[in-house]
Every structure is written in structure tokens, then in C-alpha cells.
Amino acid sequence: MNILAALWVFYKKLIFPSFAISVLLALFFIDSSKFLSGVGIAYVFLTPSLHFLFYDLSRPKEYYFYHNLGLSKTTLYLNSILISLIIGIILLLI
Amino acid sequence: MSGLYVDSVNKEFGLNQILTDVFISCKIGEVIGLLGRNGAGKSTLLQIIFGALKAGHKYVKVNDKLIHTLFDSRDLIRYLPQDSFLPIHVSVKTIIAIYCTSIQAAQLHELAFIKPFLFKKSNELSGGEKRLIEIFILLYGKAKFVLLDEPFNGLAPLHIELVKEGIKAAAVNKGFIITDHDY
Numbered sequence: 025m026n027i028l029a030a031l032w033v034f035y036k037k038l039i040f041p042s043f044a045i046s047v048l049l050a051l052f053f054i055d056s057s058k059f060l061s062g063v064g065i066a067y068v069f070l071t072p073s074l075h076f077l078f079y080d081l082s083r084p085k086e087y088y089f090y091h092n093l094g095l096s097k098t099t100l101y102l103n104s105i106l107i108s109l110i111i112g113i114i115l116l117l118i
Numbered sequence: 119m120s121g122l123y124v125d126s127v128n129k130e131f132g133l134n135q136i137l138t139d140v141f142i143s144c145k146i147g148e149v150i151g152l153l154g155r156n157g158a159g160k161s162t163l164l165q166i167i168f169g170a171l172k173a174g175h176k177y178v179k180v181n182d183k184l185i186h187t188l189f190d191s192r193d194l195i196r197y198l199p200q201d202s203f204l205p206i207h208v209s210v211k212t213i214i215a216i217y218c219t220s221i222q223a224a225q226l227h228e229l230a231f232i233k234p235f236l237f238k239k240s241n242e243l244s245g246g247e248k249r250l251i252e253i254f255i256l257l258y259g260k261a262k263f264v265l266l267d268e269p270f271n272g273l274a275p276l277h278i279e280l281v282k283e284g285i286k287a288a289a290v291n292k293g294f295i296i297t298d299h300d301y
Contacts, residue, residue: 026216033208033216088203091170092256093216094192 030093031103037078038104042071064115071108075101120181121145122195122263122293124167128174129159136162137173144263144293149285152297160297161200164265167295168197180263196261200268202248204240210251211236217255226258231280245272253281257288264288266296 046066054062079086079100090100127140136159144150152160165171167178169188178185180194204213210232214223226232232254240248249272256264266285270278285294 029212029216033205033212037205037207083206085199085201085203086205088170088197088199089205089213091168091188092196092203092259092261094189096188099189 027093027095030090030095031100034090034095034100035104035107038071038074042067042074042108045070045074060115060118064112067115068108068112072101072104075104121148122167122295123177123179125177127163127166127176129162129166129171130174137166142167142295144295146262146291146293147289149289149294149296152295154297156299161267164197164267164295164297165199168195168265170197193260195263195265196256196259197265198252198256198267198269200271202240202245202252204248204252206241207239209237209239210243213240213251214255217259219260222258222260226254229254231277246274246277249273250277250281254284257284257292261292263293263295266294268297268299270298270300 043063046063049066049070050059050062087097087100122144124140124142127137128135129137140163142150142152142163152163154160162171166173166176167185169178169185169191178191180191183190183194185191185195211227214226214232214236218226227236231250235243235247235251240251243251249269253266253269256266269281273281285296288294
């Protein structure tokens with residue numbers, strides 16, 4: 025349960041900026057009929073990139089908070105990619 | 119052997135051999151001091167024991183369990199790095215809930231110097247306040263062995279005394295390895 029809470033704390037910081045940028049990208053570059061698909065595809069690729077910017081470049085020491093719970097950098101990246109994929113696929117299917 | 123047992127640790131950065139065949143052990147109830155000059159490899163050793171840094175070679179065991187990765191050291195070893203590691207925009211109460219069991223969290227909530235910060239977010243705390251909270255979530259956490267890398271840095275003298283008392287009290291059922299420059 026603590027691990028899930030920690031993963032949520034880690035991931036929730038990425039949701040709003042990823043989603044906002046994805047919507048903007050889709051607005052500018054995607055045909056309106058494929059808007060949600062565009063948001064979904066952008067979200068899948070943006071989230072891991074923002075993960076890298078937020079954590080690896082900006083606050084690398086924060087990783088220790090998660091390391092103390094047994095979560096390695098690889099696990100956190102896989103978590104980011106997996107959740108983004110799920111959200112992206114849902115947006116593609118809508 | 120019971121306790122934390124570390125042997126044959128080697129680490130090099132490029133051509134610079136930092137650690138050569140290091141041995142260290144710690145039992146429940148012990149507080150081990152790791153002293154040395156800047157750049158001697160104290161933090162590197164702690165990170166290797168914890169599993170956050172790869173070594174050329176290492177043998178780390180807690181009781182009968184071999185520790186290879188961070189996942190292996192989960193709930194057995196916790197590490198306090200030199201710099202603050204608390205996630206920003208998260209309340210102290212949430213952080214305590216993630217790190218501690220409900221009983222441990224209730225005990226922490228009652229501490230006079232933690233109580234005022236419970237509903238503050240980590241980015242609203244001063245460096246010393248963050249340090250104090252980081253140390254106490256590790257002291258009250260589940261792990262049997264705690265590695266503290268220069269824990270007294272940035273703490274007010276009054277808080278240093280609180281931390282020393284906290285370590286002594288927690289050492290009843292934990293083992294500590296501490297690095298420090300004040301010796």
C-alpha cells in the first residue's frame with residue numbers, strides 16, 4: 025500500500041504538465057477529428073520525457089525518497105511508461 | 119552472522135580506486151561511526167551498502183538475506199543522503215504515512231517538534247526542519263539498519279541533541295552507521 029502511495033506521489037507531478045502540453049500539441053498539429061488520439065500519442069511520449077526533466081535533471085536527490093522504499097530508477101521509469109501507455113491507449117480508443 | 123554484514127567492497131571511478139576490500143558490520147543496538155576526510159569514500163560506501171550505487175564488487179548481507187539491489191534492501195536498510203530527499207508539494211503527514219506503519223506514524227505525530235509541521239508541505243519547510251523530519255522518519259521507520267550520511271549538517275544545536283537522543287532510543291531495535299565530520 026505504501027509503495028502504491030509512493031508511486032502515486034511520484035507520478036501525479038507529471039500528469040498535469042504532460043496532459044496540458046499534449047492538448048496544446050494536438051490543438052496545433054492534429055486534425056480536429058483525431059484530437060483525442062493526438063493527445064493520447066503525445067501523452068505517451070511526453071510523460072517519460074518530463075519524468076527525465078523533472079527528476080533526473082531538476083531534482084535527482086528526490087530519487088532517494090523512493091529508493092528507501094525499494095523503488096529503483098528503472099522501476100520508476102517503467103511505472104511512468106506503463107501508466108502513460110494505459111492513459112494514452114484509453115484516449116486512442118475513445 | 120546476524121545483523122548487517124558488508125565485505126569485499128571495491129569501487130573505482132575511472133582510474134581512481136576509491137574503496138578497496140572494505141569490511142564493516144553492524145548489529146542491532148550498535149551505532150557505528152564512519153570517519154574520514156572529504157573524498158575518502160564514506161558516502162560512496164553507504165550508497166553501495168544501500169544498493170543505490172553499483173560497486174566493482176560487494177558482498178552485503180542482512181541476517182541471512184543477500185542484498186544485491188534496492189528492492190532487496192527494502193524494509194531492511196534505509197539511507198539518509200547528505201542533501202534533502204523529500205518530494206516537494208507533499209505534506210509531512212503523507213510522507214510519514216508512506217514511510218511508517220500506522221503505529222509508528224501515530225508516535226511521530228505526537229512528537230512536539232514534528233507536530234507543527236504535519237500539514238505543511240516539504241517545500242514550505244526550512245533546510246533544518248526538512249533534515250529533522252527526514253531523520254525521524256528513518257528512525258521511526260520499518261528498517262532494521264539505518265545509514266545516516268552526515269545527519270547533523272544544517273541542524274540547529276538544539277535539534278542535534280534531539281537527533282542524538284532519537285538515535286540512542288531507536289538503537290534499542292535498530293543498527294546505525296553514521297558518517298560525520300565533527301570528530
